[in-house]
Each structure stands twice: as structure tokens, then as C-alpha cells.
Amino acid sequence: MTVAYISHPDCLLHDMGSGHPEQPARLRAVHQRLVESGLLARMQQREAPLATDAQLRLAHPESYLRRLQACSPGRGLYPLDADTHMNPHSLKAARRAVGAALLGVDLLLRNEASAAFCAVRPPGHHAERQRAMGFCLFSSIAIAALYALEHWGLHRVAIVDFDVHHGNGTEDVVAGDERILFCSTFQHPLYPYSGTGPAAPNVINVPLPGGCDGQRFRAAMLEQCLPRLATFAPELVLISAGFDAHRADPLAGMALEAPDFGWVTARLAEQAGLSADGRILSCLEGGYDLEALASSVQTHLETLLAAGTAPL
Numbered sequence: 001m002t003v004a005y006i007s008h009p010d011c012l013l014h015d016m017g018s019g020h021p022e023q024p025a026r027l028r029a030v031h032q033r034l035v036e037s038g039l040l041a042r043m044q045q046r047e048a049p050l051a052t053d054a055q056l057r058l059a060h061p062e063s064y065l066r067r068l069q070a071c072s073p074g075r076g077l078y079p080l081d082a083d084t085h086m087n088p089h090s091l092k093a094a095r096r097a098v099g100a101a102l103l104g105v106d107l108l109l110r111n112e113a114s115a116a117f118c119a120v121r122p123p124g125h126h127a128e129r130q131r132a133m134g135f136c137l138f139s140s141i142a143i144a145a146l147y148a149l150e151h152w153g154l155h156r157v158a159i160v161d162f163d164v165h166h167g168n169g170t171e172d173v174v175a176g177d178e179r180i181l182f183c184s185t186f187q188h189p190l191y192p193y194s195g196t197g198p199a200a201p202n203v204i205n206v207p208l209p210g211g212c213d214g215q216r217f218r219a220a221m222l223e224q225c226l227p228r229l230a231t232f233a234p235e236l237v238l239i240s241a242g243f244d245a246h247r248a249d250p251l252a253g254m255a256l257e258a259p260d261f262g263w264v265t266a267r268l269a270e271q272a273g274l275s276a277d278g279r280i281l282s283c284l285e286g287g288y289d290l291e292a293l294a295s296s297v298q299t300h301l302e303t304l305l306a307a308g309t310a311p312l
Contacts, residue, residue: 003304004113005034005043006100011120013089017077020085021251021288022121022135030119030284033294039301044113048100048120050092051143055102058146059139059173064130068137080132094122094137101144101238101283108236108279109152114308115269117241117301118283125167125240125285126192134165134192141240141283142173145180148236155179158234158271160225161186162264163242163285164252166195166205170240175200181232183225185217187245187254204228210253214260217245221264226271233275237268243287243296251288258292262299269307280304 012024034040056065068091071078077085097120104116124141126134145157158181159174161167166186171194174180181202188196188207195205206224208217229237243261245254265282272280282300287293 002114003043003301003308004046004104004107004116005040005119006046006048006104006116007119008048008096008100010089010096011093014093014122015087015089016085016135022123025290026287026293027119027121029290029294030297033298034301037298039298039305042305043301046103046107048096048118049103050095051098051102051138055143055147056098056138058150059143060129068132084132084135084137090122090137096120097122097124097283098138098140098143101140101281102147104281105144105148105152105236108281109148114278115304116281117304118281120284123242123285124283125161125163125170125242126165127169128172133169136169139169139173141238142170144281144283145174145238149179154235156181156232156234157236157238158229158232159183159238159240160229160268161240161242161285162245162261163240164245164249164254165191165242165286167240168192168194171195171199171203175203178202181228181234183229185220185225187212187252190252208254211255213255214257214263217254217256217260218263221267226267229271230274234271235276235279237272237276237280239268239280239282240285241282241300242285243293246287246289246292246296248289248292249287251286258295258299261296262303265300265303266307269304273307278308280307
């Protein structure tokens with residue numbers, strides 16, 4: 001088996017305006033790097049379906065879906081908050097982003113792929129149950145976890161979020177659900193200025209200081225996240241794969257390099273091999289320096305491909 005690469009052209013149509021950091025060029029940079037490196041040809045390429053209302057309601061109430069639909073503009077941009085805007089294509093792109101994650105779960109649990117990577121936008125980990133924020137409309141990774149539990153009958157799913165920003169939306173959806181273990185490493189203080197207070201027992205928040213380098217990040221994962229993950233023994237490992245903790249990223253101040261993302265990917269793949277029959281899915285979240293994003297995704301996928309061909 002191989003890694004599934006799931007994306008859709010609709011994700012390029014979501015555009016929040018000239019100069020916005022969460023731009024279509026992010027996906028183009030990733031795609032170009034994967035073509036040039038030969039990685040794309042080694043993966044199973046799939047188009048993301050549109051998530052249904054029923055699937056979105058795993059995390060979001062009907063009232064929220066109606067409110068977003070009412071805000072979707074016929075032309076131009078509609079501001080949901082200072083950072084998050086919708087154009088006429090945004091809702092469809094966001095449904096594709098969720099649909100990609102759900103297709104990835106299906107492929108893994110049907111044993112049609114060893115791992116899956118969703119090259120999608122908008123990202124999702126800041127979207128709360130009833131609030132779009134932080135460039136995010138739907139809580140894609142949380143919906144994928146709940147889908148695996150409800151549709152496929154799994155009992156334990158882990159979500160690991162190594163984006164530089166706290167996954168407040170994911171936490172809002174999954175906190176208190178003991179079937180899900182959620183771990184978020186993030187720079188603090190930094191948007192959305194959450195994750196440092198008391199948390200539900202199934203949530204592990206790991207605030208890290210500005211300037212945090214790979215050595216300190218790896219130590220935090222080894223001390224605070226990976227032991228809990230091993231004890232939890234997830235049947236599926238999901239990753240909110242944000243690459244904005246890279247030292248070149250313009251929106252944050254951590255100092256990770258591409259090999260650090262490869263290291264954490266390898267550790268998560270090892271856990272997936274131990275408890276989840278190797279099943280691991282990642283969804284693109286942040287990463288706003290195009291060269292750093294492309295190189296980090298390349299390393300992430302090289303690691304997943306190596307894990308998929310290694311004996312367990």
C-alpha cells in the first residue's frame with residue numbers, strides 16, 4: 001500500500017484577498033515541490049468529495065451551517081472576523097477540506113492506503129462548534145475523528161496538532177469525549193491566546209515559548225505527548241499538520257526546521273504501527289512561508305512513505 005494524496009481544485013478557489021497569508025499559492029507551492037521531487041508520482045492521488053450536512057453536523061449544529069450559508073457572498077468578500085473571509089467559493093472549498101479527511105479515513109479503514117495526506121484549504125483547527133475564526137470554517141480533523149468513531153465503530157482515536165497555534169477549535173469540539181485523545185503543541189503567547197488554562201482529561205495542551213527550537217520541541221513531545229499516546233493506544237492517528245512552527249514562518253516565532261517535522265511524523269507513525277495497524281492521516285493546517293511549507297510537507301510525506309513501506 002501507499003500514501004493517499006487527497007486534494008481538489010476547489011481548494012484553490014477560496015481566496016481571502018490580496019496579501020492574506022492563507023492564500024491559494026500555498027497549495028500550488030506544495031504541489032510543485034511534490035511534482036519536482038517525484039513524490040507525487042509515488043502516491044495514490046484522489047479528489048476530495050464534498051462533505052454532506054450530516055457529516056458536518058458531527059461537529060457543528062444546524063444553526064451554524066445555516067448561518068455560514070447565509071454569509072456566503074454571491075461576489076466579493078464577506079468578513080466573518082478580522083482574519084477570516086468568505087468568497088463565493090469558500091464554502092465549497094471548506095466542504096472539500098472536510099470531505100478529504102473523511103475520504104482519507106475511509107481509505108485507511110478499507111485498507112486501501114497505508115497513510116493519507118489532505119492537501120486542502122481552508123484549514124480547520126481553529127473552527128469551534130459555532131464560530132469560524134483563524135482562517136477556518138469547519139473543524140475538519142475533529143469531524144474526521146468523530147466520523148471514524150460513529151461510522152466505522154472505532155473506540156479510540158488520537159489527534160496530534162503540531163501547528164504553531166493552539167488548536168482551540170478542535171479542543172472545543174472534542175473536549176470531554178474520552179474516545180478521543182487530543183494533544184496540541186503551540187507557541188504561547190500567540191493567537192488565539194488559549195490552551196493554558198484547565199483542560200478536560202482527554203486534552204493535552206503543551207505551550208512552548210517563542211524561539212523554541214527542535215530540541216526543546218522534541219523533548220516536549222517525548223515527555224508530555226508520546227507517553228500519553230502510547231497509553232491511550234489509538235486505533236487511528238490523526239494529525240493537524242501545521243508547518244508554521246518553522247523558523248522562517250512570518251506569523252510566529254518558533255525555530256523548527258523541516259527535519260523536526262520529519263522526526264515527529266516518524267514518532268507518530270511508530271505509534272500508529274503499534275496500535276492502529278499503521279493507520280495515520282494528516283490534514284494541512286498552517287504554514288505561510290512558501291519555501292518552508294513546501295520543504296516541510298516534502299519531509300512529512302517522505303517520512304509517511306517510508307513508514308508505509310517499512311515492516312511493522
